[in-house]
Amino acid sequence: MAGSTSPSSSAVPQTLIEKLLSVRGASTQRQVLIKEDDIRAVLEAVREIFMSQPMLLEIRPPVRVCGDTHGQYYDLLRIYEKCGFPPYSNYLFLGDYVDRGKHSVETIILQFCYKIVYRENFFLLRGNHECASINRCMAFLMMSSGGITSSCSRRSRMCSTRCLCAA
Numbered sequence: 743m744a745g746s747t748s749p750s751s752s753a754v755p756q757t758l759i760e761k762l763l764s765v766r767g768a769s770t771q772r773q774v775l776i777k778e779d780d781i782r783a784v785l786e787a788v789r790e791i792f793m794s795q796p797m798l799l800e801i802r803p804p805v806r807v808c809g810d811t812h813g814q815y816y817d818l819l820r821i822y823e824k825c826g827f828p829p830y831s832n833y834l835f836l837g838d839y840v841d842r843g844k845h846s847v848e849t850i851i852l853q854f855c856y857k858i859v860y861r862e863n864f865f866l867l868r869g870n871h872e873c874a875s876i877n878r879c880m881a882f883l884m885m886s887s888g889g890i891t892s893s894c895s896r897r898s899r900m901c902s903t904r905c906l907c908a909a
Contacts, residue, residue, distance in 0.1 A: 755855040787855040805832040813843025832863040
């Protein structure tokens, strides 16, 4: 399964992957600003994929199983550097992508982009932090392209956690 890809027809996910990976090796942990339109495009595409794939996943080994990242983007990059970047390694993430770390947006958008581009060997499960009630409670914040912090209630109109909470 490693190396097997189903590339997305959209250039947005691949461009965002390159942009998000451009901070690798930086001496300080920088935020990557992502345009709101790009976030919308990614969320629409990944939602479509989640809705089209079965709820019960049958994944052939080898697969890397990873736990909570909680917005620790630079830790996520270290996982990829150590274990291999998609599609050269297959991944199953167990949820809880956002909230505690400073880079929740970068973390979840990179994961979604990989899911879009490599949908047959990159899998994301929903953790409790991907449910709307937890996101409201934890006040997950997103940065828009202008660097303006949006509250969870405003964000829900734009990107809604429905893509992961459509149960």
